[in-house]
Amino acid sequence: xxxxxxxxxxxxxxxxxxxxxxxxxxxxxxxxxxxxxxxxxxxxxxxxxxxxxxxxxxxxxxxxxxxxxxxxxxxxxxxxxxxxxxxxxxxxxxxxxxxxxxxxxxxxxxxxxxxxxxxxxxxxxxxxxxxxxxxxxxxxxxxxxxxx
Amino acid sequence: xxxxxxxxxxxxxxxxxxxxxxxxxxxxxxxxxxxxxxxxxxxxxxxxxxxxxxxxxxxxxxxxxxxxxxx
Numbered sequence: 001x002x003x004x005x006x007x008x009x010x011x012x013x014x015x016x017x018x019x020x021x022x023x024x025x026x027x028x029x030x031x032x033x034x035x036x037x038x039x040x041x042x043x044x045x046x047x048x049x050x051x052x053x054x055x056x057x058x059x060x061x062x063x064x065x066x067x068x069x070x071x072x073x074x075x076x077x078x079x080x081x082x083x084x085x086x087x088x089x090x091x092x093x094x095x096x097x098x099x100x101x102x103x104x105x106x107x108x109x110x111x112x113x114x115x116x117x118x119x120x121x122x123x124x125x126x127x128x129x130x131x132x133x134x135x136x137x138x139x140x141x142x143x144x145x146x147x148x
Numbered sequence: 149x150x151x152x153x154x155x156x157x158x159x160x161x162x163x164x165x166x167x168x169x170x171x172x173x174x175x176x177x178x179x180x181x182x183x184x185x186x187x188x189x190x191x192x193x194x195x196x197x198x199x200x201x202x203x204x205x206x207x208x209x210x211x212x213x214x215x216x217x218x219x
Contacts, residue, residue: 001196010192017190049196066186088149092179093186109150110157110164117151117175122183128176131152133161135170138206138218 001049007032008042009051013064017098020083022061022069050142062146066093078102086146088132095119109133151175171215181209 001009008028015023015031023031025039032039040059047054053063061069068074068084074091076083078100085091088106095102096119104117104127117127136147152158162169173181184205188194199219206216 006195010194013190014192051196066182066189088151088175089178089182089185092175092182093189096179096183096186097189099187106151108153108157110152110161113153115151115153119179122179124176124179127151128174128179130175131154131158131172132149132175132178133152133158133170133172134149134215135167137170137215141218 001045001051004038005042005045005049005051008034008039009046012052012061016064016067016069020081022064025059053146066090066097073107075105076102077105092117092119092124096122149178171211173211177209181205181211184208 011028011032012023015021025043026036028034029036029039043052043054043059043061046052052061053065054060055062063069063086066085066089068086068090070084072084072086074085074088076085076091076094078095078098083094085094085104091104091106095104101121102119104115104119106115106117107113108115115127115130117130118125136143150161152161158172185202203218206212206218
């Protein structure tokens with residue numbers, strides 16, 4: 001991953017955290033003084049490197065892990081703001097990435113019952129005994145990251 | 149990865165989907181993993197971890213064995 005890709009990646013993450021909106025290559029190109037095609041190519045390289053996840057055959061960003069750019073069953077509140085996460089791991093990753101407390105609202109995958117977990121000072125103050133299950137072995141996580 | 153209320157719910161969920169059991173941990177352990185894994189994600193000096201660095205995080209939490217091998 002070269003410096004240009006990192007610069008684009010950092011801009012995409014920072015702008016998403018600022019207002020919760022994933023930028024298009026056109027917007028990033030305008031903000032950083034680059035050509036749109038150059039940014040689109042960087043998006044594809046970043047996707048290949050698992051530094052972000054694009055929609056299939058598109059330059060539309062689906063995941064800025066641990067953040068999801070679309071609504072999911074894992075909602076996270078931190079500091080008066082709300083986010084969506086891609087999975088249980090990412091849901092707890094959002095307070096970690098933001099270095100803050102947070103409340104995760106999710107559901108039991110079996111029965112659909114509402115679940116609430118609270119992160120306080122880095123510890124899980126509520127929901128610590130809930131279970132998390134990984135179906136996919138680590139080596140195969142990126143074979144189908146949406147399923148994982 | 150999903151949350152489940154208990155072992156009973158986990159077993160029913162696996163059975164309903166026809167999946168073999170993978171790996172289970174408590175949300176408390178997952179929170180520790182999340183902190184180690186995502187803590188630097190928004191750091192402007194962020195660089196991709198090497199596979200060995202990622203594996204070391206899993207190892208640190210005792211997530212060892214074939215299921216947790218990244219490569």
